[in-house]
Amino acid sequence: MEFFERFAIPHPSFLIYMAMISIVLGAIVIVAGITYFKKWGYLWREWITTVDHKKIGIMYLIVALVMLFRGGVDAVMLRYQLAMPENTFLDSQHYNEVFTTHGVVMILFMAMPFIIFFFNFLVPLQIGARDVAFPRLNSLSFWLFFMGMGLFNLSFIVGGSPDAGWTSYFPLAGNEFSTSVGTNYYMISLQIAGLGTLMTGINFMTTIFRMRAPGMTLMRMPMFTWSALIANVIIVFAFPVLTVALAMGTLDRLAGTQFFTTDNGGMDMLWANLFWVWGHPEVYILILPAFGLYSEIIPVFARRNLYGYTSMVFSMIIISVFSFGVWTHHFFTMGQGALTNSVFSITTMAIAIPTGVKIFNWLFTLYKGKIEMTTPMLYAMLFIPLFTLGGVTGVMLAMSAADYQYHNSMFLVAHFHNVIIPGVVYAMLAGLTFYWPKLFGFMLNEKIGKATAWVMSIGFVLAFIPMYITGLDGQPRRGYTYSEVTGYSTLNMVAFIGSIIMTISFLMLVYNIYYSFRYASRDISSDPWDARSLEWATNTPIPEYNFAVTPQIKSREAFWDHKYGGKDMDLFAGQKIERIHMPNKSGVPFIMNVFFFILGFCLIFSIWIGAIIGLIGVLGCMLHRSFEDDHGFYFEVEEIEEIEREKRGAIK
Amino acid sequence: MAQFFPKGQVMGFIFSLVLTVVAMLVYFLDMSFGMGMAVLIITAFLQATLQLVVFMHAGESEDKWAIYINVLYGMVIAVMTVFGSLLIFNWDM
Numbered sequence: 001m002e003f004f005e006r007f008a009i010p011h012p013s014f015l016i017y018m019a020m021i022s023i024v025l026g027a028i029v030i031v032a033g034i035t036y037f038k039k040w041g042y043l044w045r046e047w048i049t050t051v052d053h054k055k056i057g058i059m060y061l062i063v064a065l066v067m068l069f070r071g072g073v074d075a076v077m078l079r080y081q082l083a084m085p086e087n088t089f090l091d092s093q094h095y096n097e098v099f100t101t102h103g104v105v106m107i108l109f110m111a112m113p114f115i116i117f118f119f120n121f122l123v124p125l126q127i128g129a130r131d132v133a134f135p136r137l138n139s140l141s142f143w144l145f146f147m148g149m150g151l152f153n154l155s156f157i158v159g160g161s162p163d164a165g166w167t168s169y170f171p172l173a174g175n176e177f178s179t180s181v182g183t184n185y186y187m188i189s190l191q192i193a194g195l196g197t198l199m200t201g202i203n204f205m206t207t208i209f210r211m212r213a214p215g216m217t218l219m220r221m222p223m224f225t226w227s228a229l230i231a232n233v234i235i236v237f238a239f240p241v242l243t244v245a246l247a248m249g250t251l252d253r254l255a256g257t258q259f260f261t262t263d264n265g266g267m268d269m270l271w272a273n274l275f276w277v278w279g280h281p282e283v284y285i286l287i288l289p290a291f292g293l294y295s296e297i298i299p300v301f302a303r304r305n306l307y308g309y310t311s312m313v314f315s316m317i318i319i320s321v322f323s324f325g326v327w328t329h330h331f332f333t334m335g336q337g338a339l340t341n342s343v344f345s346i347t348t349m350a351i352a353i354p355t356g357v358k359i360f361n362w363l364f365t366l367y368k369g370k371i372e373m374t375t376p377m378l379y380a381m382l383f384i385p386l387f388t389l390g391g392v393t394g395v396m397l398a399m400s401a402a403d404y405q406y407h408n409s410m411f412l413v414a415h416f417h418n419v420i421i422p423g424v425v426y427a428m429l430a431g432l433t434f435y436w437p438k439l440f441g442f443m444l445n446e447k448i449g450k451a452t453a454w455v456m457s458i459g460f461v462l463a464f465i466p467m468y469i470t471g472l473d474g475q476p477r478r479g480y481t482y483s484e485v486t487g488y489s490t491l492n493m494v495a496f497i498g499s500i501i502m503t504i505s506f507l508m509l510v511y512n513i514y515y516s517f518r519y520a521s522r523d524i525s526s527d528p529w530d531a532r533s534l535e536w537a538t539n540t541p542i543p544e545y546n547f548a549v550t551p552q553i554k555s556r557e558a559f560w561d562h563k564y565g566g567k568d569m570d571l572f573a574g575q576k577i578e579r580i581h582m583p584n585k586s587g588v589p590f591i592m593n594v595f596f597f598i599l600g601f602c603l604i605f606s607i608w609i610g611a612i613i614g615l616i617g618v619l620g621c622m623l624h625r626s627f628e629d630d631h632g633f634y635f636e637v638e639e640i641e642e643i644e645r646e647k648r649g650a651i652k
Numbered sequence: 653m654a655q656f657f658p659k660g661q662v663m664g665f666i667f668s669l670v671l672t673v674v675a676m677l678v679y680f681l682d683m684s685f686g687m688g689m690a691v692l693i694i695t696a697f698l699q700a701t702l703q704l705v706v707f708m709h710a711g712e713s714e715d716k717w718a719i720y721i722n723v724l725y726g727m728v729i730a731v732m733t734v735f736g737s738l739l740i741f742n743w744d745m
Contacts, residue, residue, distance in 0.1 A: 237729050336740045343739070
C-alpha cells in the first residue's frame with residue numbers, strides 16, 4: 001500500500017474527486033465508443049502513424065481546442081473565487097494550483113499548439129512544398145508535445161497539480177517549499193513538450209530555407225511564412241535555455257543538486273533569469289505568427305495588397321533580435337541596480353517601435369481598400385484597437401521606476417491578457433475561421449461567427465479593463481481572496497461577469513462548428529474568399545501530395561496574379577504531371593513517446609526502475625530508426641491523374 | 653592525384669590542433685586572468701568558425717548566407733544573454 005500512497009492527491013476536495021470520476025467515466029466512454037464503432041484501426045492507420053503535415057496540424061488543433069476549454073474552466077473558477085470578498089469556493093492551495101495550471105495550459109498547451117497547427121497546415125502549402133523537410137521528425141514533435149501535455153494534465157488527478165505559478169520561481173518551487181510532486185510534473189512535462197517544440201523549430205526553419213517552390217525567393221514569401229520563419233528561428237535559439245533551466249530545476253528537485261537553492265552556493269534568482277531569457281522570446285514566438293495571420297487576412301478582405309511588405313519583414317527581423325534583449329523587465333524589482341533597469345527599460349520601449357510599424361502597415365492596407373467585413377476581418381478589426389491598448393500599458397510597465405508600483409498587481413495581469421487575447425487568441429480564431437473551408441470543405445456560419453467575435457470582445461473588455469483599475473488600487477495578483485473594506489468587490493464581480501460572457505462566446509464557437517457541420521453548403525470552390533496566396537491554389541480537400549505539379553512562382557502574390565494577372569502569370573503553365581515521392585507512415589514516433597511518457601511519469605514519482613525501462617525504450621526506438629531502411633513511396637502518374645480528375649482538378 | 657587529396661581538411665585539422673595547444677598553454681603558462689581569458693575566447697571563436705566552415709561545410713551550399721546569418725544571429729544572442737546576465741548579477745547587483 002505504501003507504494004501507492006505517493007499517487008494520492010495531497011490536498012483533495014470534492015471538486016477534484018468529481019473531476020476524477022468524470023475523467024475516468026469519460027475515458028471509458030471514449031474507449032468503448034471507439035471499440036463499438038471499430039475505429040481503432042482507422043485511428044492507427046490514418047492519424048497515429050501519419051506523417052502528413054496537414055493531419056499532424058489537425059491533431060495539434062484538436063489538442064489546442066481541448067486545452068482552451070480546460071484553461072478556460074480554470075479561468076472561470078479563478079474569477080468566481082474573486083467575484084466576492086472572502087469567498088470560500090477555492091482555498092488558497094487550490095487557488096494556487098488553478099492559476100498555475102491556467103497559465104501553463106494556456107501558454108504552452110493552448111497557444112503553442114495553435115500556432116504550430118498553423119505552421120504545419122500552412123507553411124508547406126504557402127511555399128509550394130509536398131511536406132515539411134523532416135516528416136517523421138514532425139510526427140515525433142507532435143507526440144512529444146502530446147505526451148508532455150498528457151503528463152501535465154494528469155497531475156490534476158494523480159499526485160497533485162503544480163502550485164508555484166506558471167513561472168515556477170525558486171526557492172518556492174524547490175523541495176523545501178513545494179513538497180508535493182506537482183512541481184516535478186511541471187519540470188518534466190514541460191521538458192518533454194519543449195523538446196517537441198524545439199524539433200518543430202528546426203524542422204520548419206529547414207523547410208522554409210530549403211523547400212520553396214521554384215521562383216519563390218525569400219522576399220516573395222507570403223507574410224505568414226515569413227512570420228513562421230522568424231518565430232522558428234526564435235524557437236531554435238530560445239528553447240534550449242528552457243531545456244537547460246528545466247534540467248537544472250529537475251536535478252535540484254530529484255537529485256539534490258544546489259543550482260537554485262538559497263544556500264550552498266545556489267542562486268535562486270538564476271532561475272528567474274534563465275526562465276525569462278526563454279520566456280520573453282516565447283512571447284514573440286506566440287505573437288509573430290498571429291501578426292502573420294492578420295497580414296494574410298487583412299489584404300484579402302481589404303482587396304488590396306499588403307502595405308509595406310519590406311518594412312513588415314524588417315520589423316519582424318528587428319523584433320527577433322530585440323526579443324532577446326528585454327527579459328529583465330519581468331523582474332525589475334529583483335534587486336539589480338538602476339543602470340540595469342534603465343538599459344532594459346529602454347530596450348523594452350524600443351521594441352514597441354517595430355510593432356507600431358506593423359500596426360500602421362495594417363492601417364495603411366485598409367486605407368482606400370474595398371473592405372469586406374467577414375468574420376476573420378472582424379476579428380482583425382477588433383484586434384487593432386484592443387491590442388494597441390495592451391501595447392500602451394506595456395510601455396507603461398516598461399518604465400522600471402513606475403514598475404515598482406505596478407509589479408505583482410492585477411494591472412500586470414490585465415496587461416498581458418490584453419495583449420495575448422486580442423493578439424494571439426483572436427488571430428487563432430480568425431485564422432481558424434479563414435482556413436476552415438480549406439481544412440474541412442465547408443465554411444463556418446458568418447452570422448454566428450460575427451456574433452461570437454462581438455460577444456467575445458464585450459466579455460473581454462468587461463473581464464480585463466476592471467483589472468487595470470483594481471491593480472492600480474493595489475489588488476495583488478495571485479491573491480486568493482480579499483476583504484470587503486478594500487473595495488475591490490464591485491469591479492471583480494464585473495470581471496467575473498466578463499469571464500462568463502467569454503465562456504458564452506466559446507460555446508457559440510462550438511455551436512457554430514456543430515451548426516455549420518450540419519447545415520453549411522459543401523458546394524464551395526477551393527478558393528471561397530477570393531484569396532491571394534499559394535495555399536488557396538490547391539484542391540479542397542487537399543490531396544496528400546498538395547500540388548499535383550510544382551507551382552512556378554513569378555510574383556509576391558502568386559495566386560492572385562495567377563487568377564487575374566494574365567497568361568504569363570499562370571502558376572502551372574506548361575507543367576507535366578510526374579511521379580511524386582512521398583514519405584512512409586510510421587508508428588515508431590508514437591511508440592517512442594509512450595516510452596517517453598513512462599520515463600517522465602516514473603521520474604516524477606522517483607520510480608527509478610520504471611524510468612530506466614522508459615529510457616531503454618526511448619533509446620531502442622532511436623536505434624531502430626538508425627537501422628531502418630525507409631525510402632518512402634511514389635504516387636504514379638496515373639494515380640495522380642485519377643485523384644485530380646476526382647477532385648475536378650486545378651489543371652486543365 | 654592532387655585533386656583527390658583533401659588539402660583544406662588536412663590543413664584545417666592541423667590548424668585546429670594548433671588552436672587547441674594555444675588554448676592549453678593558458679593552463680601551463682603563468683598568465684594574468686585577463687590575458688588568459690582573451691586567449692581562450694579568441695581561440696574558441698576561431699576553432700568554432702574553423703569547424704563550421706571546414707568540417708561542416710557551411711560555405712558550400714547555395715544558401716550559405718542564410719547559414720552565416722544564422723550563426724551570426726546566434727552569436728549576437730549568446731553575447732547579449734551572457735553580458736546581460738553578468739550585468740544583472742555581477743556588475744550591478
